[in-house]
Amino acid sequence: MQSKLSDAQLIEQTLTGNQAAYAELVKRHQRFVFTLAMRYAKVREDAEEIAQDCFIKAYRSLASFKGQSKFSTWLYSIVYTTAMTFLRKKRVDTESIDDENNFVQVENQASAYDVNNAENKSRSFYLDQAIAQLLPDDAAIITLFYKGEQSLEEIAQAMGMETNTVKVKLFRARQRLKEKLERNLKHEVKELI
Amino acid sequence: MNNLEEKLWNFIDGNCTPEEQKAVRLLIENDAAAGAKYRELLSMNTAFAQMDLDEPPMAFTYNVMEAIRTENAQVPLKAAINKRIIRGIAVFFTLTLVTLLVLVFASIKWSGQGLPVSLTAHFKIPDINSGETKVVVQAFVFFDVMLGLYLFDAYLRRKRSAKDTKML
Numbered sequence: 548m549q550s551k552l553s554d555a556q557l558i559e560q561t562l563t564g565n566q567a568a569y570a571e572l573v574k575r576h577q578r579f580v581f582t583l584a585m586r587y588a589k590v591r592e593d594a595e596e597i598a599q600d601c602f603i604k605a606y607r608s609l610a611s612f613k614g615q616s617k618f619s620t621w622l623y624s625i626v627y628t629t630a631m632t633f634l635r636k637k638r639v640d641t642e643s644i645d646d647e648n649n650f651v652q653v654e655n656q657a658s659a660y661d662v663n664n665a666e667n668k669s670r671s672f673y674l675d676q677a678i679a680q681l682l683p684d685d686a687a688i689i690t691l692f693y694k695g696e697q698s699l700e701e702i703a704q705a706m707g708m709e710t711n712t713v714k715v716k717l718f719r720a721r722q723r724l725k726e727k728l729e730r731n732l733k734h735e736v737k738e739l740i
Numbered sequence: 741m742n743n744l745e746e747k748l749w750n751f752i753d754g755n756c757t758p759e760e761q762k763a764v765r766l767l768i769e770n771d772a773a774a775g776a777k778y779r780e781l782l783s784m785n786t787a788f789a790q791m792d793l794d795e796p797p798m799a800f801t802y803n804v805m806e807a808i809r810t811e812n813a814q815v816p817l818k819a820a821i822n823k824r825i826i827r828g829i830a831v832f833f834t835l836t837l838v839t840l841l842v843l844v845f846a847s848i849k850w851s852g853q854g855l856p857v858s859l860t861a862h863f864k865i866p867d868i869n870s871g872e873t874k875v876v877v878q879a880f881v882f883f884d885v886m887l888g889l890y891l892f893d894a895y896l897r898r899k900r901s902a903k904d905t906k907m908l
Contacts, residue, residue: 725784
């Protein structure tokens, strides 16, 4: 019955002390929040920590959510700041999170891809693999745009950027994703997309 | 990045003005290369939209709720503090103070000379303009001003950080 309630109604119930309502909100958004955290952390354990931290922070400051935007947009902005803080802490030893070389390890795994297994693997597998090789911001923007049901304005809000910046970043992220797919799959990319 | 690909992506995303849409449509229909590029981008767009979301662990929701419980954050602040109670207390004290002031001023004989109450003979108002007392008073006022500035700064910082974190 509770699953029929809107996010706003669940938030209202949570604010009156109903924890089950918040559990419902977590269930509703956990997959996307976890995916977004994966885009930054690249490791499941770290992503789980980020996602969990994000839901706890959201719970603590739920009263400050004014409902002027979608709850998901507000939640994703928390994911973004939590993930950035996490990455900064983790890479405090001078490595830059904007450095594409930091993700070479994942890329090398991809290049070891066995062509003979291609038929056995789904389109989404290769897509996920290529997304994992992107820079965190690129991967997050692509995910927010295609799976988060977020407009460019909402993505800009969540990531604290200008709408035009997000637009340019999305354009470049798509180009890079296409390049990664082409590099990983060579000519099979035509059949994949 | 104002090239063909950008125009086509804007067209696919629906971020074009009606005029731009019309121009891109004409381009796709009349230019074979543009048409081919459009179809390629469109299929990419479809593929991107079909990406799967990662699945968190089975006990994820339970873990989140457990973490909230263990933090003793059972009720958000808004639910824990009823603003009406706070306002009620504020109104009570304000009324009490106002009533006391009214009673005090009402009991003063304004037409009379000198103080309305007779001070005892031994009572002496301290002289704040002389020697050590002056230094102490100045130090006290200085401390109060500094404390006031510090608290005001803390208040502004808190307000600013709340504005930053509140976001939306």
